[in-house]
Amino acid sequence: MSSSAEWEVVIGLEVHVQLRTRAKVFASSSWGFGQEPNEQVDPVVLGLPGTLPVVNREAVEKSILFGLVVGAEIPARCAWDRKNYFYPDNPKNYQLTQKDFPVVVGGSVEIELPGASRNVMGEHKRIRLHHAHLEEDVGKLSHAGSGSLVDYNRAGVPLLEIVTEPDLRSAAEAEAFLRSLVAMLTQAGVADCDMEKGQLRCDCNVSIRRPGAPLGTRTETKNLNSISSVRDTVVYETARQIRELEAGRAITQETRGWNAELSRGYVLRDKEDAHDYRYFPDPDIPTLELSRATVERLAKQVPENLYDRQRRYMDKLGLPFTAASVLVADRALAEWFEAAVAAHPANPQGIANLVANDLLRDLSAAAGAATGFGEAAPAPISLASCPIKPAQLAGLVKLTDDGVISKQQAKEVFAEMFRSGQDAAAIVDAKGLRQNSDTGELEKIVQEVIADPAVAKSIAEYRAGNEKAINALKGPIMKRTQGKANPGLIDQLLRKALG
Numbered sequence: 001m002s003s004s005a006e007w008e009v010v011i012g013l014e015v016h017v018q019l020r021t022r023a024k025v026f027a028s029s030s031w032g033f034g035q036e037p038n039e040q041v042d043p044v045v046l047g048l049p050g051t052l053p054v055v056n057r058e059a060v061e062k063s064i065l066f067g068l069v070v071g072a073e074i075p076a077r078c079a080w081d082r083k084n085y086f087y088p089d090n091p092k093n094y095q096l097t098q099k100d101f102p103v104v105v106g107g108s109v110e111i112e113l114p115g116a117s118r119n120v121m122g123e124h125k126r127i128r129l130h131h132a133h134l135e136e137d138v139g140k141l142s143h144a145g146s147g148s149l150v151d152y153n154r155a156g157v158p159l160l161e162i163v164t165e166p167d168l169r170s171a172a173e174a175e176a177f178l179r180s181l182v183a184m185l186t187q188a189g190v191a192d193c194d195m196e197k198g199q200l201r202c203d204c205n206v207s208i209r210r211p212g213a214p215l216g217t218r219t220e221t222k223n224l225n226s227i228s229s230v231r232d233t234v235v236y237e238t239a240r241q242i243r244e245l246e247a248g249r250a251i252t253q254e255t256r257g258w259n260a261e262l263s264r265g266y267v268l269r270d271k272e273d274a275h276d277y278r279y280f281p282d283p284d285i286p287t288l289e290l291s292r293a294t295v296e297r298l299a300k301q302v303p304e305n306l307y308d309r310q311r312r313y314m315d316k317l318g319l320p321f322t323a324a325s326v327l328v329a330d331r332a333l334a335e336w337f338e339a340a341v342a343a344h345p346a347n348p349q350g351i352a353n354l355v356a357n358d359l360l361r362d363l364s365a366a367a368g369a370a371t372g373f374g375e376a377a378p379a380p381i382s383l384a385s386c387p388i389k390p391a392q393l394a395g396l397v398k399l400t401d402d403g404v405i406s407k408q409q410a411k412e413v414f415a416e417m418f419r420s421g422q423d424a425a426a427i428v429d430a431k432g433l434r435q436n437s438d439t440g441e442l443e444k445i446v447q448e449v450i451a452d453p454a455v456a457k458s459i460a461e462y463r464a465g466n467e468k469a470i471n472a473l474k475g476p477i478m479k480r481t482q483g484k485a486n487p488g489l490i491d492q493l494l495r496k497a498l499g
């Protein structure tokens with residue numbers, strides 16, 4: 001291991017994402033998860049003689065939208081090629097893909113590395129994209145006993161393949177990249193990226209080199225279906241390649257698989273077995289002009305970038321890193337938060353606190369109860385069915401800021417708002433929760449409490465300069481007012497009374 005520290009790992013990813021469209025990419029069948037096998041097929045998907053593919057506008061527009069999200073170039077035209085191979089996952093014996101004229105060229109994805117502190121973001125880096133091309137997904141084979149079963153429901157589902165430059169330098173960067181990419185795809189409505197449903201699959205290219213040296217020989221590990229498998233593959237492949245090179249052996253450029261159960265990679269095929277796909281331009285689909293009017297229309301749908309939003313929350317609204325990053329991770333949540341801030345602009349931090357902690361906690365508990373998810377699996381939250389509206393939450397924070405209720409009482413009111421959907425003010429009235437801010441009345445109680453010999457020691461300590469000793473006097477005051485005394489006012493009155 002002596003020289004391992006001097007190796008640098010280089011990673012490039014090819015990410016396949018199923019686009020969020022109603023129909024398939026060249027056919028009118030719908031697609032979705034959980035159907036019976038071969039329910040979502042039609043003559044085009046099956047490649048029957050006499051059929052012709054027709055490009056799905058929605059799939060092209062989602063691809064362009066992705067390009068605009070990552071600041072890529074949208075070329076004047078794109079075109080499809082046939083990738084020929086004989087395998088029953090595709091009844092046409094070729095896959096329609098874009099080899100030379102992809103729909104998206106260049107662009108970059110901002111990533112955030114771990115290491116943020118309360119008020120400082122983690123390190124940020126930009127990962128360049130080479131291009132993204134629009135192709136068709138293929139069917140699924142299940143090998144059972146002596147035979148194999150084939151399901152063409154997935155065949156023809158629009159697949160955007162996003163190819164990075166070899167810019168990633170660690171497993172943590174690869175993980176951060178995928179998290180950022182998923183956030184951008186989902187926030188723009190381009191894709192749902194549900195990995196449990198196989199909507200995002202990744203090929204992971206890894207090589208190592210001495211820093212500053214030319215790129216080393218890479219291996220490609222295919223078909224990773226979770227962020228953790230990509231991370232584990234990078235760690236595994238880096239260690240393996242270091243071992244090989246340090247033992248004086250060369251790395252073979254090979255295609256590998258990953259066994260997630262055993263946490264081990266294995267060889268699928270080496271370069272000698274490389275397919276010759278005999279690509280040629282597909283004669284059935286004409287070159288597609290990507291009109292500037294369409295590009296301009298789609299540009300208006302690009303949401304605020306995740307990290308621009310995070311910087312704005314921290315710099316302009318004064319949110320700590322943790323709250324800001326929780327809010328921006330979900331576009332609907334961020335927009336909900338912003339609607340609440342618009343209704344009470346004086347205290348974004350107070351609003352963020354309630355949204356990022358109390359509201360999220362109660363929403364996921366409600367979602368968990370509804371879907372039967374246990375503690376282990378995070379249940380999807382739904383703001384659509386949130387019983388509290390943004391302006392109502394703003395109303396609660398305002399009541400606290402105005403000193404009508406204490407922060408402690410606000411928690412109680414929040415719980416009731418979540419249960420009943422009522423306004424904060426109505427709940428405060430119904431429960432008689434209004435905080436006591438009557439100076440005259442509180443002054444009297446303060447005098448009674450400080451006259452009690454039981455607190456004489458604390459008073460002496462406070463007067464001797466122990467600031468914290470004053471807190472021992474607040475408990476008895478709260479007790480006498482059934483917890484309703486305004487804490488800020490008590491503090492002020494006590495200090496005045498003690499001189």
Ligand code: ADP
Nearest residue numbers: 010011012013164165166205206207215216218
């Ligand atoms: P191919 O044409 O064989 O698919 P590409 O040059 O298009 O190869 O690269 C495919 C992926 O592999 C890209 O994501 C790229 O960044 C990555 N890649 C290329 N060379 C290396 C390397 N030496 N180490 C790691 N990743 C690499």
Ligand code: MG
Nearest residue numbers: 014163203220
């Ligand atoms: Mg490739």
